[in-house]
Amino acid sequence: MHIADGILSNEVCLGAGVLAAGAIGLSLRKLNDTVSLRTVPLTGMMAAVIFAAQMVKFPLAFAPAYGHLLGGVLAAIVVGPWAGCVAMAIVLFLQMALFADGGWLAYGANALNMGVVGSLGGHAIYSIISRRFAGPRGKIAGAVVAAWLSVVAGSALFSVEFALSHRGGEFDLPKLFAVMTTLHSLVGVGEALITGGVVSYLLAVWPDLIDAPSRPPGVIAGLGRVVWTGAVVALAVAAFLAPFASEGADALEQTAERFKFDKFERTPVALVLPDYEVPIPGVDVSTGAWHKLSVALAGVFGTSAVLGISLVLGRVARTRLAARDAEATHAG
Amino acid sequence: MPGDFLDRYSLGNTVCHRLPPTLKIVLAAAVIAGCALLPVAYWPAHGCLACLVFVGLSLAEIPLSYLVHRLALFLPLVLVTALSVPLSRGFAGGWEIAATVVIRSLVAFLAALWLVSTTPFDRLLAAMSRLGMPRLFSALLAFTYRYIYVLFDELARMKTAQRARTFGKRSAWQRWTATTRLVGLLLIRALNRAVRIHGAMVSRGWRGDMRTLD
Amino acid sequence: MSHAPAPILKVAHLSYRYPVGQIALCDVNFVVGVNEIVGLVGPNGAGKTTLLLHLNGLLLGTRLAPRNGETASVGTAGYVGAAQNAAGADSNNESRAPVEVLGMPVIPENFPEIRRNVGVMFQDPDDQLFCPTVRDDVAFGPLNLDFPRDEVLRRVAESLASVGLAGFEDRRPHELSFGEKRRVCLAGVLACEPSLLALDEPSSNLDPRSRRGLIEILKKCPAAQIIASHDLELVVELCSRVIVLDQGRIQADGPTREILGNEALMARHGLEVPLSIRYGLEFGKGPR
Numbered sequence: 001m002h003i004a005d006g007i008l009s010n011e012v013c014l015g016a017g018v019l020a021a022g023a024i025g026l027s028l029r030k031l032n033d034t035v036s037l038r039t040v041p042l043t044g045m046m047a048a049v050i051f052a053a054q055m056v057k058f059p060l061a062f063a064p065a066y067g068h069l070l071g072g073v074l075a076a077i078v079v080g081p082w083a084g085c086v087a088m089a090i091v092l093f094l095q096m097a098l099f100a101d102g103g104w105l106a107y108g109a110n111a112l113n114m115g116v117v118g119s120l121g122g123h124a125i126y127s128i129i130s131r132r133f134a135g136p137r138g139k140i141a142g143a144v145v146a147a148w149l150s151v152v153a154g155s156a157l158f159s160v161e162f163a164l165s166h167r168g169g170e171f172d173l174p175k176l177f178a179v180m181t182t183l184h185s186l187v188g189v190g191e192a193l194i195t196g197g198v199v200s201y202l203l204a205v206w207p208d209l210i211d212a213p214s215r216p217p218g219v220i221a222g223l224g225r226v227v228w229t230g231a232v233v234a235l236a237v238a239a240f241l242a243p244f245a246s247e248g249a250d251a252l253e254q255t256a257e258r259f260k261f262d263k264f265e266r267t268p269v270a271l272v273l274p275d276y277e278v279p280i281p282g283v284d285v286s287t288g289a290w291h292k293l294s295v296a297l298a299g300v301f302g303t304s305a306v307l308g309i310s311l312v313l314g315r316v317a318r319t320r321l322a323a324r325d326a327e328a329t330h331a332g
Numbered sequence: 333m334p335g336d337f338l339d340r341y342s343l344g345n346t347v348c349h350r351l352p353p354t355l356k357i358v359l360a361a362a363v364i365a366g367c368a369l370l371p372v373a374y375w376p377a378h379g380c381l382a383c384l385v386f387v388g389l390s391l392a393e394i395p396l397s398y399l400v401h402r403l404a405l406f407l408p409l410v411l412v413t414a415l416s417v418p419l420s421r422g423f424a425g426g427w428e429i430a431a432t433v434v435i436r437s438l439v440a441f442l443a444a445l446w447l448v449s450t451t452p453f454d455r456l457l458a459a460m461s462r463l464g465m466p467r468l469f470s471a472l473l474a475f476t477y478r479y480i481y482v483l484f485d486e487l488a489r490m491k492t493a494q495r496a497r498t499f500g501k502r503s504a505w506q507r508w509t510a511t512t513r514l515v516g517l518l519l520i521r522a523l524n525r526a527v528r529i530h531g532a533m534v535s536r537g538w539r540g541d542m543r544t545l546d
Numbered sequence: 547m548s549h550a551p552a553p554i555l556k557v558a559h560l561s562y563r564y565p566v567g568q569i570a571l572c573d574v575n576f577v578v579g580v581n582e583i584v585g586l587v588g589p590n591g592a593g594k595t596t597l598l599l600h601l602n603g604l605l606l607g608t609r610l611a612p613r614n615g616e617t618a619s620v621g622t623a624g625y626v627g628a629a630q631n632a633a634g635a636d637s638n639n640e641s642r643a644p645v646e647v648l649g650m651p652v653i654p655e656n657f658p659e660i661r662r663n664v665g666v667m668f669q670d671p672d673d674q675l676f677c678p679t680v681r682d683d684v685a686f687g688p689l690n691l692d693f694p695r696d697e698v699l700r701r702v703a704e705s706l707a708s709v710g711l712a713g714f715e716d717r718r719p720h721e722l723s724f725g726e727k728r729r730v731c732l733a734g735v736l737a738c739e740p741s742l743l744a745l746d747e748p749s750s751n752l753d754p755r756s757r758r759g760l761i762e763i764l765k766k767c768p769a770a771q772i773i774a775s776h777d778l779e780l781v782v783e784l785c786s787r788v789i790v791l792d793q794g795r796i797q798a799d800g801p802t803r804e805i806l807g808n809e810a811l812m813a814r815h816g817l818e819v820p821l822s823i824r825y826g827l828e829f830g831k832g833p834r
Contacts, residue, residue, distance in 0.1 A: 006410065007413055007437075025466070028469060040468075041533065042527075044475035044476045045476075045525065045526035052484055053515045078519065089469075093473060097456070098453075197512035201516035478720070525670075536661065536735070539690065
């Protein structure tokens, strides 16, 4: 997921850097302005937790493969959007400096795709949903949906950045967009599962930790709407437009370029997802006839999976909470 | 604890280690930016920068085996990206672009590696905040860097404890919930620790502003 | 010690209830004089750590009126910022805070001066070593007390030397052994040159050599000390006086050998007569 140097053009790196610096700078300002001195150690510790938690391999239920946490949404839910944004920026900086994950020039793009979108956008979505449904179910559903959307939105942002970097014509934005968002709608299921699982555990063990989200500040709410809309559009593209996009490609292929386009599609995938081993069951994105169906299926699958997860986790948390309450009344 | 932190050679004592950190940051940044700004296929200049970086790495006495190990993790990614250019042109051209992409990534990667391997992380942060990084950000980076080690140890202990209590074949669901619990517990413990750390900071007179000896 | 000069620490009718409602401290009274080293013993959950956190205002308890001292009137107080209610819950309109350090009530206005004078060492050294290098960590206190750079560096060198870690300035905390970590913590506290040292389990998890080193350091330290510990032999060696705390109340307060040698008292509060005292008593040497 981390972009190395040399992949995006200098202009795009610069632009993304300015945007990310603005968002992180604003978050730092907000952090500095908070009344509680505790925010500083909490933010640093949250970053350390995300850093360590990213090393934990999650066995995914549906395949002999592993996923890992990205954490933007989780951080934002636990310490708030601004502190979460700073925490993610710190995690990404340390990964760049200590593990060489992501290039120094591409730091802005990485911080934007994974940090800012995940924490600020993710938190906005989380608070919109969790305020609509009271209780732990709303929070879990919010966390699950926000986690999933943050991954999809991040990938959509990456495809825009990538396409802007290679305007020479050899890359086809709608198609790249479709492939990236489709694939990440699956990767996002992993993120949604993990975030939802951890949040439901936290709610069962230490419910006070995750306060009822207050009304998000205007900026974030706006950003949340943008991400929300963007992701829904991306999903729509993935599920419904992608088949037509590849139809166009089929026509093109007939003229000359079939082999090369098919091959090309694999590259951005391999390029941005080296550390994700999330498989695509029954979907081989590159072959022509399967393309339409698989792309549409993946999009639909992603959506329904996320809905399913939030329902299941909501139920699990409710039983756990009920058990805890019963225990408490028993003891007391 | 994962042993491949980049800064494990940062406590050496070579010419490169003794250079002032600020100078090293400027040098590394200049090499990275210079390489990114060079036009495609301007080989002599690319070659010079690459040589410069290799000289720096050998002066810093970074073992070759270590470099090879790092590159083995890094290069496949870059090669795939670079090859996508000639691939999309049916191998009829674009080789120069591909080569430039590889060289750019390589030089940037090695220059960053040189910087981090010759400068202890705290010095690097101090120099960066002198160069304009917000003080709160560098203080948080230092804090996080400090506690990554503590949390890795804690995570390892928790994993051992979990392994000691579980045996036999478990379903994917069980393994998944166990891992979720692991992360959740780590989070709770870490946040409790943050509250205690806050107490320790306040006890020593902290009033919210970050002060350093620099 | 009855006519000691102005006490370093005075705790009067201190009570504290956790935010969840459980009572942690109830009507705690004691005074610590200059140069006194007081041991604080009691079973797990007795309230030792909670008591230490009150000494520099990390927790703010309430002053319980001695006349109607039922537990029901114990007020709650939050953590630092939330607690301006130090005196609010008083039932006899007594406006003084329950804890006084050098005659200053422990209230937010006095925090800077109080934290300069009270050094607290916590149980887990990792909680206290939050800076990237040993130098930064020991310098943290003096820097926040607004000392000039030269003075800070002098104090860092001096306090590291006093704990036997001269030359450790550039080491990184995660490379230190547990004993070294704890000594760096102590150096960080000593660098503020406190008049009262509050130590929470200073010898836990230390190997015998580190423990011995720590005891020698504490013996040389000029500050008054209050040491919460399960290591009763350490208490016997260092402290002239012992306070037994159990269930949030002071159960006994007196000369070390007298208190720790009282078998019935020790057993009642989940403690044991230290072997050195038992051995001494058996052979007729008697306490003291």
